[in-house]
Amino acid sequence: MEILVCFKQVPDDSVEIGMDASTGKPDLKGADPQGNAFDTYALEMAARYTEEHGGTVTACTVGTEDDKVCLKNALAVGAKKAYLVTGTDAETQDADQVASVLAAAIPKMEEANGAKFDLILCGRESTDNIGGQVGELLAQKFPYPFVTNIVAVDPKDDGATMKKELDEGYQVLELPLPAVATVSKPNYDPRYPTIKNKLAARRMQIPEIAAEPADAKVEYLAFSEPPKRQAGVKIQDDDDEVAVKQAMEILISDKVL
Amino acid sequence: MNVLAFIDVKDGKPIGTSLELLTAAKEIGETADAILVGEGLEEAAQAAAKCGAGKVSVVEAEGLLTEEALSSILAQAAEAYDLLLLSATTLGKTITPQVAGKLGAGSANDVIKVSVEDGKVKVLRPVYSGNLQQELAIKTDKAVVSVRGGSYDKPQEEGAAAPVEKLDLAAEEDALRSKIVDVIAEAGETVNLEDAKVVVCGGRGMGTKEDFESLCGALADVLGGVVGASRPVIDSEWISRTRQVGQSGKIISPDLYIGCGISGASQHVSGMRDSKYIIAINKDEEAPIFEIANLGIVGDVKKVIPILVEEIKKRKESEG
Known part of the structure; x- marks a missing residue:
């Protein structure tokens, strides 16, 4: 099976991002770029699938030369090919524009690969903007079936079965291929690259595909900081009984109890 | 409009x-x-x-x-x-x-x-x-x-x-091209964290699955609330992922949130910062969750929670 995994390059999600007062924008200093966590789960799912059932995994992202970091990483942990899709403006692009350039670039990637994609995967949401829209909007641009938040995919006749995560359990769906899906966190973690694979990935070419975005439907305006919560009372006493008694008095006067 | x-x-x-x-x-x-x-x-x-x-x-x-x-x-x-x-x-x-x-x-x-x-x-x-x-x-x-x-x-x-x-x-x-062929319910997962008035969340600081279950469970019970958890607890499989509070989990704003052994990483805080009243219990006095808590108790969850449960019980009984 030919699988495409769409990446977004995001700032390290373990770094707390604050406001850069001089620009009024997020302060991304100290947060190294990386592939979005849910996209790395999608890649691991795709890599495992092709290792078991055959096929190849292609990775792509939308952006500029700087966004190749996540593709280099992807090439070291399972992707065999990678493409950079250009044409949007990171400052102003909305989710639908990202989806529109992906949709325009996909046939070009298929042509270059010499094979059509059977499955197009996106992470369920990015860890920076947390928009959760690109996979859904991309799916609307193809006449393919679509499932969100999958944690497993297996072959079934000519199509596939997908296990979809719900709030209260899972659904199993059967669908024909080609298909589009978004990926949630499966019960395994993405693999780490070997040094050999890392070096090999660094040498691999990443072709660029230019595409024209659709008109923006959403305009991104100012960032702000959410209202700060005031810290209340902090009780510290060597005797836990005393500490709890003090706490109870506060809870009663605050009408919590 | x-x-x-x-x-x-x-x-x-x-x-x-x-x-x-x-x-x-x-x-x-x-x-x-x-x-x-x-x-x-x-x-x-x-x-x-x-x-x-x-x-x-x-x-x-x-x-x-x-x-x-x-x-x-x-x-x-x-x-x-x-x-x-x-x-x-x-x-x-x-x-x-x-x-x-x-x-x-x-x-x-x-x-x-x-x-x-x-x-x-x-x-x-x-x-x-x-x-x-x-x-x-x-x-x-x-x-x-x-x-x-x-x-x-x-x-x-x-x-x-x-x-x-x-x-x-x-x-x-x-x-209609995708078809649902099976539904797998997670045992005991009918709780709706988003609609709960009281949520008691446990973090890695609860130490063990047994302490997490018994202590957070007892505190939730005495307050008529439900138990949630931070990401590390979910990853350790102490409780179903449906109870995860925070980014990529549930976003909650209950009347009362109690964080037990939770440090307050932004991924968790983003899911509970709009709670109306926040209580934090943590032995690390520097834990960032204290910065947003209405009431913080610096202490060992294993010692503080049982005393707190007893005191709340007494209070509820005296109120009839």
Whole structure:
């Protein structure tokens, strides 16, 4: 099976991002770029699938030369090919524009690969903007079936079965291929690259595909900081009984109890 | 602005966060209608009708709907409106862009405020784990937006009920290619964290699965609340992932939140910072959760929680 995994390059999600007062924008200093966590789960799912059932995994992202970091990483942990899709403006692009350039670039990637994609995967949401829209909007641009938040995919006749995560359990769906899906966190973690694979990935070419975005439907305006919560009372006493008694008095006067 | 609110139903009743949409819809819309999709919806439709909707439409659809089928139905229903509002649940967040894509509408997920300026929808939404927020203007005539639970008050029930009418819509053919062949329920997972008034969350600082279960469980029980957890607890499989509070888990805003052995990483805080009252119990006095807690107790959860449970019990008994 030919699988495409769409990446977004995001700032390290373990770094707390604050406001850069001089620009009024997020302060991304100290947060190294990386592939979005849910996209790395999608890649691991795709890599495992092709290792078991055959096929190849292609990775792509939308952006500029700087966004190749996540593709280099992807090439070291399972992707065999990678493409950079250009044409949007990171400052102003909305989710639908990202989806529109992906949709325009996909046939070009298929042509270059010499094979059509059977499955197009996106992470369920990015860890920076947390928009959760690109996979859904991309799916609307193809006449393919679509499932969100999958944690497993297996072959079934000519199509596939997908296990979809719900709030209260899972659904199993059967669908024909080609298909589009978004990926949630499966019960395994993405693999780490070997040094050999890392070096090999660094040498691999990443072709660029230019595409024209659709008109923006959403305009991104100012960032702000959410209202700060005031810290209340902090009780510290060597005797836990005393500490709890003090706490109870506060809870009663605050009408919590 | 003509606004339609999708009322999601669980066990025959509207989920609380979807009724909140009617408050937002009435605030910004000349019309604020509601739509329900599924089967056995009479009671839920009546509940929505009493919560201030102008009109309640019920689309009868048998059996389990795929998200594609539901998106198709909602897109058809939303044709007659300027704005479709959904609750930013797991389902709502995935349906929102699907409907928007079908309508060619601009959309936004998980917003905490919706307003209208010059006939266009404007929203505010948290980004970067809730450390920042960003304002967005939707430029298209139509908009589809999912609203985070707790952002608007639940509407009061009114005396007069709005008319409820059947709406004859079905999913389009091309939305029926994926089929649900099995449903796997997670044992004991009927709890709705988003609608709970009291949530007791345990973190890695609870030490062991046994202590997490017994101590957080006892505290939740005495307060009539439910147990949630931070990501490390979910990863250690001490409790089902459906109880995860924070980014990529549930976003909650209960009346009372108690964090036990939770340090307060931004990924967790982004899911509970809008709680009305926050209590934190942690032995690390530097834990960042104390910076947002109304009441912090520096101490060992294993010692503090049992005493606290006893004191609350006594207090409840004395109150009768």
